[in-house]
Amino acid sequence: xxxxxxxxxxxxxxxxxxxxxxxxxxxxxxxxxxxxxxxxxxxxxxxxxxxxxxxxxxxxxxxxxxxxxxxxxxxxxxxxxxxxxxxxxxxxxxxxxxxxxxxxxxxxxxxxxxxxxxxxxxxxxxxxxxxxxxxxxxxxxxxxxxxxxxxxxxxxxxxxxxxxxxxxxxxxxxxxxxxxxxxxxxxxxxxxxxxxxxxxxxxxxxxxxxxxxxxxxxxxxxxxxxxxxxxxxxxxxxxxxxxxxxxxxxxxxx
Numbered sequence: 001x002x003x004x005x006x007x008x009x010x011x012x013x014x015x016x017x018x019x020x021x022x023x024x025x026x027x028x029x030x031x032x033x034x035x036x037x038x039x040x041x042x043x044x045x046x047x048x049x050x051x052x053x054x055x056x057x058x059x060x061x062x063x064x065x066x067x068x069x070x071x072x073x074x075x076x077x078x079x080x081x082x083x084x085x086x087x088x089x090x091x092x093x094x095x096x097x098x099x100x101x102x103x104x105x106x107x108x109x110x111x112x113x114x115x116x117x118x119x120x121x122x123x124x125x126x127x128x129x130x131x132x133x134x135x136x137x138x139x140x141x142x143x144x145x146x147x148x149x150x151x152x153x154x155x156x157x158x159x160x161x162x163x164x165x166x167x168x169x170x171x172x173x174x175x176x177x178x179x180x181x182x183x184x185x186x187x188x189x190x191x192x193x194x195x196x197x198x199x200x201x202x203x204x205x206x207x208x209x210x211x212x213x214x215x216x217x218x219x220x221x222x223x224x225x226x227x228x229x230x231x232x233x234x235x236x237x238x239x240x241x242x243x244x245x246x247x248x249x250x251x252x253x254x
Contacts, residue, residue: 026117029106035099036169037106038117047176052196054142059110061141065100071146071207072096073217074190077153080182087186090135090153093220095122115140121157121168132162136171147194149174150203153183190215
């Protein structure tokens with residue numbers, strides 16, 4: 001009886017693994033203190049609909065740092081909570097500019113049977129009492145489009161995780177199917193949402209290559225927020241102020 005139960009659990013595990021969509025392995029291509037990129041072989045991706053990601057991709061992809069800013073800089077997302085819904089940009093302008101060169105180099109190294117996994121953690125305040133937030137996404141190129149599939153969107157990470165690469169780079173798997181979440185990308189200009197099982201996936205963005213030249217980064221309004229200074233004489237000196245992208249706002253609150 002015990003052997004039968006063990007055998008049943010093994011069979012169930014195999015079935016669940018074969019039905020689930022996701023990535024089995026990743027290979028580190030480059031990392032810094034706040035950014036990491038990995039190659040993922042296309043044949044390691046489990047998909048319910050294999051045609052949703054081509055087996056052969058249009059790689060390597062040559063793209064400039066400025067065009068990466070155009071591509072990522074205008075994307076906003078919504079986070080829903082019991083306190084209200086907050087709309088904000090996925091990436092800070094400075095954040096994109098800091099990793100754009102490394103991302104461009106990574107895309108030029110991709111083979112036709114690979115996609116790129118990107119993880120960025122960022123803290124615009126960089127004080128001892130503020131947290132880093134982490135965003136993860138896949139990016140790849142077909143003959144007609146550049147596609148981006150987001151996982152976590154500005155997910156706050158703990159102090160214990162943010163300093164150690166092996167902790168902050170350990171992200172949940174990014175599903176290629178619909179998944180319930182309180183965050184999702186807002187429709188914007190320059191991209192459409194990929195249809196998955198007949199419904200638009202608000203984490204999967206498709207940028208038509210024919211329209212890339214029209215895509216331009218829109219400068220954001222700036223606001224200043226006080227940076228908390230970790231020193232005994234902080235109260236005696238004027239607060240240092242830093243610029244931050246201004247688009248945050250609570251909507252639909254009580």
